Amino acid sequence: MADDSKxxxxxxxxxTLKLMPCCPRCILRLLGERDTDSYKDxxxxxxxxxxxxxxxxxxKANESAFIDKIQSAVKSSGHQFDSFVLAVSVSHSLTLxxxxxxxxxxxxFSSAFDRKELDEIPRVKDVxxxxxxxxxxxxxxxxxxxxxxxxxxxxxxxxxxxREVEFLVTDCPPKSAQSPIELSQITCGxxxxxxxxxxxxxxxxxxxxxxxIDNVRLRESSxxxxxxxxxTAKVRCxxxxxxxxxxxxxxxxxxxxxxxxxxxxxxxxxxxxxxSFFAELQREINSSCSDVAIRDLQQVTKxxxxxxxDAETNKTKTYRALIWTENEVTEEQxxxxxxxxxxxxxxxxxxxxxxxxxxxxxxRYIFSMKSERIDSNHWNLFLKTQAGTYIKEFVHGDFGRxxxxxxxxxxxxxxxxxxxxx
Numbered sequence: 414m415a416d417d418s419k420x421x422x423x424x425x426x427x428x429t430l431k432l433m434p435c436c437p438r439c440i441l442r443l444l445g446e447r448d449t450d451s452y453k454d455x456x457x458x459x460x461x462x463x464x465x466x467x468x469x470x471x472x473k474a475n476e477s478a479f480i481d482k483i484q485s486a487v488k489s490s491g492h493q494f495d496s497f498v499l500a501v502s503v504s505h506s507l508t509l510x511x512x513x514x515x516x517x518x519x520x521x522f523s524s525a526f527d528r529k530e531l532d533e534i535p536r537v538k539d540v541x542x543x544x545x546x547x548x549x550x551x552x553x554x555x556x557x558x559x560x561x562x563x564x565x566x567x568x569x570x571x572x573x574x575x576r577e578v579e580f581l582v583t584d585c586p587p588k589s590a591q592s593p594i595e596l597s598q599i600t601c602g603x604x605x606x607x608x609x610x611x612x613x614x615x616x617x618x619x620x621x622x623x624x625x626i627d628n629v630r631l632r633e634s635s636x637x638x639x640x641x642x643x644x645t646a647k648v649r650c651x652x653x654x655x656x657x658x659x660x661x662x663x664x665x666x667x668x669x670x671x672x673x674x675x676x677x678x679x680x681x682x683x684x685x686x687x688x689s690f691f692a693e694l695q696r697e698i699n700s701s702c703s704d705v706a707i708r709d710l711q712q713v714t715k716x717x718x719x720x721x722x723d724a725e726t727n728k729t730k731t732y733r734a735l736i737w738t739e740n741e742v743t744e745e746q747x748x749x750x751x752x753x754x755x756x757x758x759x760x761x762x763x764x765x766x767x768x769x770x771x772x773x774x775x776x777r778y779i780f781s782m783k784s785e786r787i788d789s790n791h792w793n794l795f796l797k798t799q800a801g802t803y804i805k806e807f808v809h810g811d812f813g814r815x816x817x818x819x820x821x822x823x824x825x826x827x828x829x830x831x832x833x834x835x
Contacts, residue, residue: 426522433586438544439466442535443514449543462589466514467537468506468571469593474544483599484552487565490601491649491682494563496556499546501538504571504594509578510587511537517586562604562684570597602680608644609713609721610695611671612636612657616704617831620663622655632663639705641676643698647690649682658721658728659800661834669731669835671708675721686712729780732804734794735831738823741789746823750782750794753822761814763806777802791830794819805829 430440438452443466446452463469473479487497515531546557549565571577571594577587614621614636623638624631637655645653657674661667691710699706756779762770780797787793796804803815808829810818820827 426518426525429521433465434462434589435466436464436469436472438471438540439464439537442466442537442540443518445534447535452540452543453547463591463593465587465589466507466510467541467594468504468510468590470503470507470537470541470569471544473596474541474548479596480545480548480552482596483549483565483567486599487553487601492563492601492603493682493684494555494561494603496558496561497549497553497563497565498557498559498561499542499549500564500566501541502566502568503538504569504574506571506574506577506590506594507537513585513587564602564604566598566600566602567596568598568600569594571595603682603684605677605679605715606648606681606684606686607713607715607718608676608678608691608710609673609717610640610707610710611673612640612667613669613671613706613708614661614665614667614704615706617664617666619704621657621660624663636705639702640674640698640707643701644676644694645678647683647694648678648686650678651680653678656721659730662805662832664832666833668833671706672834673721675713675718728800730798730800730802731835732796732798733831733833733835734796734804734808734829735787736784736792736794736808736819737828737830738790738792739826742792742823742825744786746825747784747786747792750784750822753779754781755779756782756817756822758802758807758818759816760803760806761811763803763811763814775801779807795835804832 426444427440430443435443441451464472511534515534518526519531550557571590572592573590577590618632619634619636619639620632621636623635641653641655654677655674656677657672659672661672691712695707695710758777758779760775760777762772762775778799779802780799782797783795785793785795794808798804798807803811805811806815806818808819808827810816810820810827818827
């Protein structure tokens with residue numbers, strides 16, 4: 414007897430929703446159906462009036478012309494992808510109508526609906542994805558995956574959205590709308606991909622990144638542009654971000670194994686990158702100029718990018734500095750330097766970078782030094798230091814802002830003429 418009563422009550426709800434009118438999928442939705450297959454197989458109705466609950470969006474999901482439009486937009490975007498996910502943005506009209514319907518159902522069928530059940534009713538956007546997802550799978554010949562890096566974004570607008578607020582006061586449940594919801598924009602986008610490698614810089618006039626002051630370019634190019642101009646053109650991305658494990662000054666060469674760098678490629682179209690792609694790109698960049706060379710080019714994950722930040726702060730750095738002293742430095746003084754280990758220094762933020770770095774005193778270590786005389790006033794100094802040490806300031810003292818400086822250790826006026834990272 415209890416089961417018969419429940420069936421009769423459900424039928425009453427069903428008929429009420431049909432008369433509003435609600436489309437078959439919204440009736441299932443408002444009855445709390447969560448079986449996704451039920452929505453794919455729901456009976457289509459003759460569209461005489463617009464569904465009061467979804468404004469026609471759930472009926473669009475079956476229209477061939479609608480699916481054709483999405484398929485065409487995806488093809489035109491030029492993206493490579495092996496799966497997709499849908500992102501749906503709808504007019505606030507749907508939110509208002511859902512709220513009004515929930516109030517109505519709770520008041521008219523209080524025995525069948527409580528607040529919790531109403532809160533668990535599938536959203537219009539979710540049902541729309543359940544219906545459209547498999548249909549797009551067939552068209553695009555790839556799987557629909559919630560965590561896919563390729564996103565198809567559908568934006569729906571409703572021209573009567575501003576007037577929809579009125580029915581919350583006067584109409585509960587809401588009346589049928591005068592106009593359906595419409596698809597206004599289709600946007601395709603791919604998650605960023607990350608390319609890492611190492612670069613050497615052989616020029617003393619090339620900055621690491623574009624050098625602009627008040628929108629005036631001070632150098633013709635940069636390490637970033639030498640690498641990224643070719644890379645971004647090949648993957649056809651919207652934009653990029655360049656990062657590296659530290660940076661060298663424009664007049665400093667980057668030698669040795671090279672400096673680790675990372676490029677984030679934003680919304681790339683070409684995403685199926687093989688080893689041959691990186692080998693060819695590396696050859697092109699290295700043959701295009703003599704100032705920069707790259708190696709170990711490869712694709713990395715976002716999680717692996719964190720290792721680049723660690724390398725910036727946790728590594729030992731090796732340098733060669735060409736030193737000038739006003740007076741001749743004796744062999745005994747140079748040997749004293751060679752014998753020094755783990756020299757602790759304190760560096761105030763250098764005057765030359767104070768405009769872009771906060772004022773602070775940084776404790777750093779010079780782990781070892783080795784000197785090689787060139788003549789009475791010039792010699793090479795090879796240093797191993799803690800990452801983040803300002804080498805130029807260690808040499809000349811920066812007007813006393815680095816203590817002790819090389820000049821303090823030698824009790825002589827010193828300056829730096831050249832610097833290489835090794």
